[in-house]
Amino acid sequence: MILGLNLLRLLVQNRIAEFHTELELLSPAALENPCVKHAVELEQSFMEGAYNRVLSAKQNVPCKTFDYFMDLLAKTVRDEIAGCSEKAYDYLSISDACQMLLFSSDNELLEYIKEGHLEWEIKNGTVVFQKANESAPCKEIPSLQLINQTLSYARELERIV
Incomplete structure (x- = not known):
């Protein structure tokens, strides 16, 4: 046990x-x-x-x-x-959110949102989700620089071996 x-x-x-x-x-x-x-x-x-x-x-x-x-x-x-x-999702209706989160009533969903300290808002019968990735800026990956650097490492390793 x-x-x-x-x-x-x-x-x-x-x-x-x-x-x-x-x-x-x-x-x-x-x-x-x-x-x-x-x-x-x-x-x-x-x-x-x-x-x-x-x-x-x-x-x-x-x-x-x-x-x-x-x-x-x-x-x-x-x-x-x-x-x-x-x-x-960007938003869900309250009934869909209840069904998805396996709650039997809207009040249970509202309590869960309050207790969970979720950054969700209730607007006009829908649950609006706050996107976490909106606050983080998207950075471009310097792919060409990484490829050149990797090839340089490969050449160096080949010389060593």
């Missing part, structure tokens, strides 16, 4: 690389444990983007102690969806 809880903790913190490292250290017998299996199935669903499956997994946890982490995992899933939504 402790191994499963640790894996779930790493998943909640979105520390996927460490999750897989811990998973590789487990024995085949430990991998057959229902608690560990549950955490692995959640990670697979999370990575596939099957967020509905992740959220519905709260109904069939192998142990009551998993409930706490399942609530935290729901927030992690919503944060992941919110981050992707900001990058993919």
Whole structure:
């Protein structure tokens, strides 16, 4: 149970690389444990983007102690969806945002926006996302200079060898 809880903790913190490292250290017998299996199935669903499956997994946890982490995992899933939504859309209707973030009411969405300290605005029934990349100026990559420098390094290495 402790191994499963640790894996779930790493998943909640979105520390996927460490999750897989811990998973590789487990024995085949430990991998057959229902608690560990549950955490692995959640990670697979999370990575596939099957967020509905992740959220519905709260109904069939192998142990009551998993409930706490399942609530935290729901927030992690919503944060992941919110981050992707900001990058993919300029704005969404409130109903679409509720559906995308898996909320059952508009009030839950409004609370999430307030609690999450998101730079989103509600205007005329839509959620307007503030683009993070608008504030960062775009710099041109000096490609010709980089190519010449790389070729120069290659010539120097060839001389050395």
